[in-house]
Amino acid sequence: MKLTLRIWRQKDAKSKGAFVTYTAEADEEMSFLEMLDVVNEGLIQRGEEPIAFDHDCREGICGTCGFVINGRAHGPRERTTVCQLHMRSFQDGDTLTLEPWRADAFPVLKDLVVDRGAFDRIIAAGGFIASAIGGAPDANAIPIRKENADLSMDAAACIGCGACVAACPNAAAMLFVSAKMGHLAMLPQGQPERMDRARAMVAQMDAEGFGTCTNHGECEAACPKAIRMEFIGRMNADYVKASLTGGRRAAGSEGGSG
Ligand code: FES
Incomplete structure (x- = not known):
């Protein structure tokens, strides 16, 4: 499936952020974070800064992952962390907007990572x-x-x-x-x-x-x-x-x- 990703990019806590648009290709068996891994491999190969996002267990246990997809925390599936979300939850041609948690008490450190x-x-x-x-x-x-x-x-x-x-x-x-x-x-x-x-x-x-x-x-x-x-x-x-x-x-x- 082909996707358009609008991703919040922010260099560091002091810089102003903005959405940057990318295209991505994914299999529906991939997890959402694996899809981002592939996007990041492409960015690294082109000499660009990879997208920063938090993750650890990728099993829905540790609570490290998390960002907003199309206005919903952890994306569209109920009772599912973003690391347990799979691309079969989306359609070919979808446009997905990814942004960090928004709260004064959670300042953005970089891209999709908050403190x-x-x-x-x-x-x-x-x-x-x-x-x-x-x-x-x-x-x-x-x-x-x-x-x-x-x-x-x-x-x-x-x-x-x-x-x-x-x-x-x-x-x-x-x-x-x-x-x-x-x-x-x-x-x-x-x-x-x-x-x-x-x-x-x-x-x-x-x-x-x-x-x-x-x-x-x-x-x-x-x-x-x-x-x-x-x-x-x-x-x-x-x-x-x-x-x-x-x-x-x-x-x-x-x-x-x-
Ligand atoms: S990476 Fe551990 S809960 Fe998502």
Whole structure:
């Protein structure tokens, strides 16, 4: 298949970017990133700068890849990262516009690559457990309700790709932050620091310049891991509780209830 690609080219964080048009040939079995690899081989052979884009696992696991294709974060397929997207999702003759995540908190570093360090700083603010818990306990040594275990696993599926921010008209990061808080808030091990975590991560999210959720739902639609907006509600409840009580532990949360 033959494609026309309009790709955002930007030399570095300080330079002004612009769309540049390329033609590409691809097999429908190729992944989207393999198609870009071929385009880049051609650019290198012509002595031109290859297109910069992030990737690592190419298996939908690491969250490193991500850009916007024709206005949609990660492209047209639901629950699919751009590294797992295949050219059979497109038609011969299509024109595809590729641009980086657009958000003040994700400055463009080069071409399709943005700086997602803001996510790392939010995690560093509280997205972890600091308790000394010794060696790994036997499975099932700590009983956890199935409902909570399932919710925790659902939230833990977040790969931190940033599609939620790119899709949100407010560039809000609340789906990401709520997932990273949520998977810990459902488990007993996450309780001792639960309120401190809520305050610290929300404060860091605000300090990074992300917007606020106004219930558009674009984040949930764009998320390749189907993280649900219900986690935002759970995060807000924890944050309000933490702000009102100043306590370190959510009332009635000893068993890891949501
Ligand atoms: S490269 Fe790892 S999720 Fe896409």
